[in-house]
Amino acid sequence: MKLKTNDNVKILSGKDRGKTGKIIQVFSAEGKIVVEGVNKIKRHLKAKGQGQSQKGQVLELSAPIPASRVALICPKCxxxxxxxxxxxxxxxxxxxxxxxxxxx
Ligand SMILES: [Zn+2]
Known part of the structure; x- marks a missing residue:
C-alpha cells in the first residue's frame, strides 16, 4: 500500500471523481481506503428502547473505496x-x- 493516513488524494473514478480529500483510514489487507467526505453512504439507525424513547437516525459516513481509484497529491508540487x-x-x-x- 502506497498510501497512508492523512495523505491528500484525488479521486480518479466513480461518483466522486475529481474530488480531493484526506485519507482517514487505510485497510492494507483489502487495498481499500476511507477518504474524508468521499463515497458517503447513509446508515439508518432504527428507533431503540422501550416505547422507542430513542428516535431513529440517519448517519452519513464515508465508505471505503479501492486505493486504485485515487492518486496521491504531492505536498510539494x-x-x-x-x-x-x-x-x-x-x-x-x-x-x-x-x-x-x-x-x-
Ligand atoms: Zn511532486
Missing part, C-alpha cells in the same frame, strides 16, 4: 502523482515521480 520509492540510508521513502521530492 500539488499535483496528482504516481508514487515511487527511494532508499536512503536503508530507509525506504516515498518519492514523487514528477518533482522527485520526498513525499513523506
Amino acid at each position: 500539488s499535483q496528482p502523482i504516481r508514487v515511487g520509492y527511494k532508499t536512503e540510508a536503508g530507509v525506504k521513502k516515498r518519492v514523487c515521480r514528477k518533482c522527485k521530492e520526498y513525499v513523506d
